[in-house]
Amino acid sequence: MKKINKVVIAGGTHGNELTGVYLAKKWMKDKEVLQRRTVDTDVIFVNPKATDIMKRYVDQDLNRSFLLKDLSNESLDNHEQKLARVLSKKIGPKGERNQNFDFVIDLHGTTSNMGVTLILDNQDPFTHALAGHLQKINPMTRIFVDADATEDAPFITSILPRGIVVEVGPIAQGVVDAHIFLETEKLVYQMLDFINEYNLGNYISNKKELDVYKKIKSIDYPRSDDGDITAMIHPALQGKDYSKLKNGEPIFLDFNGNEILYQDEEDVYPLFINEVSYYEKGIAMVLTEKMEIKI
Numbered sequence: 001m002k003k004i005n006k007v008v009i010a011g012g013t014h015g016n017e018l019t020g021v022y023l024a025k026k027w028m029k030d031k032e033v034l035q036r037r038t039v040d041t042d043v044i045f046v047n048p049k050a051t052d053i054m055k056r057y058v059d060q061d062l063n064r065s066f067l068l069k070d071l072s073n074e075s076l077d078n079h080e081q082k083l084a085r086v087l088s089k090k091i092g093p094k095g096e097r098n099q100n101f102d103f104v105i106d107l108h109g110t111t112s113n114m115g116v117t118l119i120l121d122n123q124d125p126f127t128h129a130l131a132g133h134l135q136k137i138n139p140m141t142r143i144f145v146d147a148d149a150t151e152d153a154p155f156i157t158s159i160l161p162r163g164i165v166v167e168v169g170p171i172a173q174g175v176v177d178a179h180i181f182l183e184t185e186k187l188v189y190q191m192l193d194f195i196n197e198y199n200l201g202n203y204i205s206n207k208k209e210l211d212v213y214k215k216i217k218s219i220d221y222p223r224s225d226d227g228d229i230t231a232m233i234h235p236a237l238q239g240k241d242y243s244k245l246k247n248g249e250p251i252f253l254d255f256n257g258n259e260i261l262y263q264d265e266e267d268v269y270p271l272f273i274n275e276v277s278y279y280e281k282g283i284a285m286v287l288t289e290k291m292e293i294k295i
């Protein structure tokens with residue numbers, strides 16, 4: 001397999017997720033800590049304009065702006081649409097054989113209680129081996145497989161065939177939290193160490209399975225006809241990302257105190273519970289199934 005010699009780290013893809021913003025700023029001043037014998041790493045502070053106004057984005061979600069059809073449509077000219085084209089050229093270009101980087105690490109924070117989560121949105125065996133290694137050295141590392149993701153996904157990681165999303169929380173938007181900053185920083189160094197060992201041929205896989213949470217579907221808050229939410233995440237579910245949810249257990253509580261129950265025979269594991277930036281996307285939580293996948 002082709003070696004992973006050029007890695008790019010994206011921080012601040014969402015302007016108000018400050019873990020990635022400040023890691024990117026730190027590393028731009030000192031890229032030495034990111035270099036490994038066989039790995040040359042660059043870092044991008046992705047959307048400074050969004051960070052200036054302390055918002056997720058200026059005009060639209062950048063991390064939904066990387067579909068090939070959108071990147072090739074020059075008439076799309078809002079801030080994130082233009083930025084997506086610039087980033088695709090710099091990192092990829094997406095869809096081309098000769099690309100500027102071999103692997104992308106995209107740093108995010110979530111307001112949900114998800115701890116350290118790696119999001120896999122490709123089927124690449126190297127990326128799966130990396131995730132397996134990280135799960136082995138830290139069993140609390142969770143892996144979310146976004147089953148919706150196809151070859152042409154709208155995410156920044158889709159620019160390259162290989163990449164991973166790091167999502168660490170809970171953290172409020174616009175806040176730096178030292179614990180989460182240090183955790184994310186350590187994880188990136190562990191990834192770079194692994195990539196180096198892999199390039200040197202020192203990686204021997206004795207892990208054949210990956211414990212993952214695979215997306216089934218997302219569900220929205222109950223809403224009125226005009227789109228306003230009519231219920232909240234139930235207090236018994238708030239913060240319970242990755243816990244098993246069974247038939248008959250409460251998921252929402254309306255403003256008059258009425259419980260709304262989960263009604264399905266199949267046990268699920270919700271995550272991204274009450275993520276603030278998903279209110280606008282119509283997502284109250286993402287339901288997943290827990291499974292092992294072969295790597």
Ligand SMILES: [Zn+2]
Pocket residue numbers: 013014017107108109
């Ligand atoms: Zn994000």
